[in-house]
Amino acid sequence: MSDAERQLYALALAANQHACEHHGQTISTKVANAIDRVGEILDRERSLGHSEFIESMTVCYGAWWGEYVREHFGGRWIGLSEPTAPRVRLGGSVYSPMDAVRRRLLDDSAPTLRALADRLRSARESTTAETIAVNQLAWDTKANDPRFTLSGGLPGSREEALAAIDPWLAGEGTLEGLRLLCLAAGGGTHGPLHALAGARVTVVDLSPKQLEHDRMMADEMGLSIERIVTSMDNLSMLSDDSFDAVIHPVSLCYVPEVAPVYHEISRVLRPGGLYISQQKQPSSLQASVSPVASRYVIEHPAEEGYALPALAQETTLRESGTQEFLHPLGTLLGSLCASGFVIEEIVEPPRGDVWAPSGNPQHRATYLPPYLKIKARRR
Known part of the structure; x- marks a missing residue:
């Protein structure tokens, strides 16, 4: 594991700590249904309207979402030295976990993480x-x-x-x-x-x-x-x-x-x-x-x-x-x-x-x- 990957893992742990302290939830990336708990947390945070926390939430929960994809779908982090947010490569496609979280924090019509996970699963099973x-x-x-x-x-x-x-x-x-x-x-x-x-x-x-x-x-x-x-x-x-x-x-x-x-x-x-x-x-x-x-x-x-x-x-x-x-x-x-x-x-x-x-x-x-x-x- 590279230093950048360790940092992303640490950010995912920070998301888990935030979920425990502020929402009473445990969200281990190894637990499949933890994604539903994260979805609830993002919805609550959006409803609170604390715009000053959007960036830190995006980074921590985006890292968590990327780790979840890596754990359950076999994706891997790429672009770790780029000036943009890191991506996850899965199969022949590239995804931005942090942008997906940001969209959900700002817009309740954006796809939930559960919906995105279901798409990944369906595409993988079909292929x-x-x-x-x-x-x-x-x-x-x-x-x-x-x-x-x-x-x-x-x-x-x-x-x-x-x-x-x-x-x-x-x-x-x-x-x-x-x-x-x-x-x-x-x-x-x-x-x-x-x-x-x-x-x-x-x-x-x-x-x-x-x-x-x-x-x-x-x-x-x-x-x-x-x-x-x-x-x-x-x-x-x-x-x-x-x-x-x-x-x-x-x-x-x-x-x-x-x-x-x-x-x-x-x-x-x-x-x-x-x-x-x-x-x-x-x-x-x-x-x-x-x-x-x-x-x-x-x-x-x-x-x-x-x-x-x-x-x-x-x-x-x-x-x-x-x-x-x-x-x-x-x-x-x-x-x-x-x-x-x-x-x-x-x-x-x-x-x-x-x-x-x-x-x-x-x-x-x-x-x-x-x-x-x-x-x-x-x-």
Whole structure:
């Protein structure tokens, strides 16, 4: 948390103190219905007509409202060094919590904070539900495509499996009994491999058909693997601190918001637990798939939650039929830290080849590494 964010948090606490001392209310941002109490307080303050307190009320309760949005919707503060009031970014949109409070203090016809929260919730649920439906169908359809499921055999012994796992995970010591979550990792590869290496594996995936490959491989190899069909931003069926490590293959590009995913990972991973994630580089998603006049060009903005145009044809960089979203490094890395993680290592897996012909994916990867791999530790 930056100094500016600490100051905003302190202002939100000041709003809570004001609510207690002057209105007999407790308004913790962690309590969902506290927003109704704040609405009542703003209405009372407006009716009192104390214009000299408008500015201080705006600042304190605006900070409270921003913290509430951050807590319940996964927003994050931005513009903290600007000469204007700080904003909250949520998905691909930017909001001004302080201006919303000011409007309500001055005008009873302005939207209440409850109304604004309902709008945020409705928009998020609509976008999330639509995205889940589109991507679930897409990945169910790809369940028979060997590019996205197990193609070839798995190691035949525990020793071979241990030799094949990620070195970052191997560096943690024995996998025997390790509680491992393979997140968004159906397809019959990650789960069976790590179960064979000795881990107690849970595989979560949005696609039932992808998870069917995990079931078949587990049955064939005599392995025990728990399989759960759910979106990666909803792990409510899993208990707090229930995993020692989380492996997260490329998938964050398929959700409109990263923060809720990181929040869930942080919740289910024990303190000190390891998080290994490989995701698509935002700069690669911004750029043209093929060269234009012998150059790769930026086609899409570096905007958090930007919905990338659908592809009619499959490429090695993007998957047809899916809905993908762009998440800049500030989100991929910053939101991870804000969710209680310390980043220990970052690498760009080598995919380039300077000898490859122009337009070849390996030629493109020489200029635009397609992936970012992150090793992080839960604080």
